Amino acid sequence: MPSNSSPVAETPVVEPVETPPVETSISTGAAEKVHAALTRSSTGSADLRELESGLDSLQSDAVRKARIDWSRILLPIAAVAVLIIIWQFYVSLGIKRRDQVPGPMDVLEQFATLWAEGSLQEAVWTSLQRGLLGFLISVVIATPVGLLLAQVAPLRRAFGPLISGLQVLPSVAWVPAAIIWFGLTDATVYFVVFMGAIPSIINGLISGVDQIPPQYRSVGTVLGASRLQMAVQIILPAALPGYLSGLKQGWAFSWRSLMAAEIIAVGGTIGFGLGSMLNQGRDLADMTIVMSAILLILAVGILIELLVFAPIEKRLLQRRGLLAGSTR
Amino acid sequence: MPVVLENLGKRFGEGAPVLDDVNATIGRGEFVALLGASGCGKSTLLNIMAGLELPTSGALEVPSDGAAFMFQDSALFPWLTARENVELALKLRGVGKAERRVKAAELLELVHLAEAADRRPHELSGGMRQRVALARSLAQDRQLLLMDEPFAALDAITRDLLHDELERIWKETGRTIVFVTHNVREAVRLGQRVLLLSSRPGRVVQEWEVTEEHRTDAGLAGQLTGVITARLREEIRRHAK
Numbered sequence: 423m424p425s426n427s428s429p430v431a432e433t434p435v436v437e438p439v440e441t442p443p444v445e446t447s448i449s450t451g452a453a454e455k456v457h458a459a460l461t462r463s464s465t466g467s468a469d470l471r472e473l474e475s476g477l478d479s480l481q482s483d484a485v486r487k488a489r490i491d492w493s494r495i496l497l498p499i500a501a502v503a504v505l506i507i508i509w510q511f512y513v514s515l516g517i518k519r520r521d522q523v524p525g526p527m528d529v530l531e532q533f534a535t536l537w538a539e540g541s542l543q544e545a546v547w548t549s550l551q552r553g554l555l556g557f558l559i560s561v562v563i564a565t566p567v568g569l570l571l572a573q574v575a576p577l578r579r580a581f582g583p584l585i586s587g588l589q590v591l592p593s594v595a596w597v598p599a600a601i602i603w604f605g606l607t608d609a610t611v612y613f614v615v616f617m618g619a620i621p622s623i624i625n626g627l628i629s630g631v632d633q634i635p636p637q638y639r640s641v642g643t644v645l646g647a648s649r650l651q652m653a654v655q656i657i658l659p660a661a662l663p664g665y666l667s668g669l670k671q672g673w674a675f676s677w678r679s680l681m682a683a684e685i686i687a688v689g690g691t692i693g694f695g696l697g698s699m700l701n702q703g704r705d706l707a708d709m710t711i712v713m714s715a716i717l718l719i720l721a722v723g724i725l726i727e728l729l730v731f732a733p734i735e736k737r738l739l740q741r742r743g744l745l746a747g748s749t750r
Numbered sequence: 751m752p753v754v755l756e757n758l759g760k761r762f763g764e765g766a767p768v769l770d771d772v773n774a775t776i777g778r779g780e781f782v783a784l785l786g787a788s789g790c791g792k793s794t795l796l797n798i799m800a801g802l803e804l805p806t807s808g809a810l811e812v813p814s815d816g817a818a819f820m821f822q823d824s825a826l827f828p829w830l831t832a833r834e835n836v837e838l839a840l841k842l843r844g845v846g847k848a849e850r851r852v853k854a855a856e857l858l859e860l861v862h863l864a865e866a867a868d869r870r871p872h873e874l875s876g877g878m879r880q881r882v883a884l885a886r887s888l889a890q891d892r893q894l895l896l897m898d899e900p901f902a903a904l905d906a907i908t909r910d911l912l913h914d915e916l917e918r919i920w921k922e923t924g925r926t927i928v929f930v931t932h933n934v935r936e937a938v939r940l941g942q943r944v945l946l947l948s949s950r951p952g953r954v955v956q957e958w959e960v961t962e963e964h965r966t967d968a969g970l971a972g973q974l975t976g977v978i979t980a981r982l983r984e985e986i987r988r989h990a991k
Contacts, residue, residue, distance in 0.1 A: 471862050646890075647842050662829065741829060
């Protein structure tokens with residue numbers, strides 16, 4: 423609502439009666455400035471509203487429309503294409519035997535065979551199901567534990583180093599113990615997944631909580647939040663970016679642990695997963711199966727990142743105004 | 751009397767006292783500007799009044815339901831919209847869901863931000879954020895409102911407008927306001943009374959009344975600003991080596 427009337431000119435401008443004593447920066451020449459800083463500068467509620475509205479629209483950024491950025495899609499595809507061409511070129515040089523280093527076409531052929539047999543679908547489905555279920559249970563366990571550790575100082579001092587240590591310990595190290603305890607069952611696989619994912623989710627949440635500006639807690643206290651309200655309404659949402667990177671890492675750890683467990687623990691009631699496929703490739707000394715399994719494991723990881731975590735993270739950061747200037 | 755401070759003192763650990771023998775009485779509905787140079791413990795005093803810190807000596811009397819507080823930066827939660835930020839204050843006070851919505855809309859209208867209710871803090875300008883923060887502190891519905899240099903980080907144009915805005919809201923809501931600032935002009939512009947706090951240790955050394963004439967007469971206001979500035983500089987000079 424732009425207006426031609428100048429509110430400053432409407433109020434009577436009164437020159438200072440006498441120059442202020444001693445060293446102040448006020449001079450009669452700056453009467454207009456002094457006037458605004460020292461006395462009421464608007465003429466009433468309506469005038470104030472109009473001024474504020476004008477200033478608000480001047481100071482707010484125009485909303486930018488998001489478009490589909492093709493370079494975001496085409497560049498990664500181009501990068502993969504370049505890698506495949508290099509791979510094909512290397513194979514065509516014939517430095518290594520073909521059964522040791524198969525070319526892209528050989529692997530593609532194996533893919534087709536595995537697909538026709540149905541073992542590709544079975545392996546991906548079995549592993550994905552286990553990975554996701556194991557991960558979700560880990561989240562449900564790790565979130566309250568992480569919040570508790572982050573909020574209660576003695577607990578954190580007691581268990582913090584242990585949790586950090588568990589994160590460093592490769593979860594494969596638990597496979598022998600799990601086999602002894604649970605035998606060749608799904609329980610073994612899930613146990614290893616939990617030991618991989620839970621500590622890293624807890625750690626992510628704790629570091630997310632550590633990075634919360636202390637003022638948020640002061641605001642919570644001033645607003646009268648109880649301990650539980652503080653944790654759920656303020657601490658958890660404030661720590662969400664750190665928590666989310668903890669979740670991402672937790673997923674990566676569950677997926678890796680799952681593969682390790684599936685490679686080592688084969689047979690019993692453990693079904694046929696991607697790790698089992700990898701192991702089968704080794705047993706048959708068939709490099710195309712090994713490469714197929716590796717590429718599938720990688721592809722699942724990339725897909726989960728692209729379809730699940732990337733959109734959530736982007737939305738989260740965008741809503742908080744943290745995306746500007748990033749290279750994402 | 752909503753606020754009475756008696757021989758209030760504060761020291762952190764074994765260090766020199768930050769506040770020493772602070773005495774002040776603030777009446778209901780009064781607008782008091784607490785003025786001082788850096789390191790005079792203004793913010794500490796405010797935190798004590800808000801119950802965020804405890805005094806080490808002396809006594810203080812504040813309303814039993816506590817105080818609303820407004821920080822230097824808006825301290826809005828970035829994951830909530832302007833409306834949700836105000837609603838959170840109401841929620842933590844135990845206001846029901848339907849009433850929260852109505853009340854939040856009213857408060858945002860009070861600070862002239864009804865249209866920006868669904869925007870997030872990062873989409874608002876600094877001045878707008880402070881107005882949302884003001885609405886949030888009003889949502890606490892406490893008689894006493896403590897403000898810790900809330901306009902210090904704003905540009906001059908916005909600050910002048912927010913001075914008018916705050917004065918208007920103070921008159922409409924009848925709150926008792928304690929406004930901490932290091933800006934003499936701001937103190938004279940807003941306070942009915944200006945209390946000057948000395949530095950290291952902080953202590954109320956002098957106070958001035960600001961009358962209605964000062965609100966419209968720039969000359970008179972300028973004169974008072976000069977007097978207070980001179981006294982403040984005297985205080986600062988005491989610390990010269």
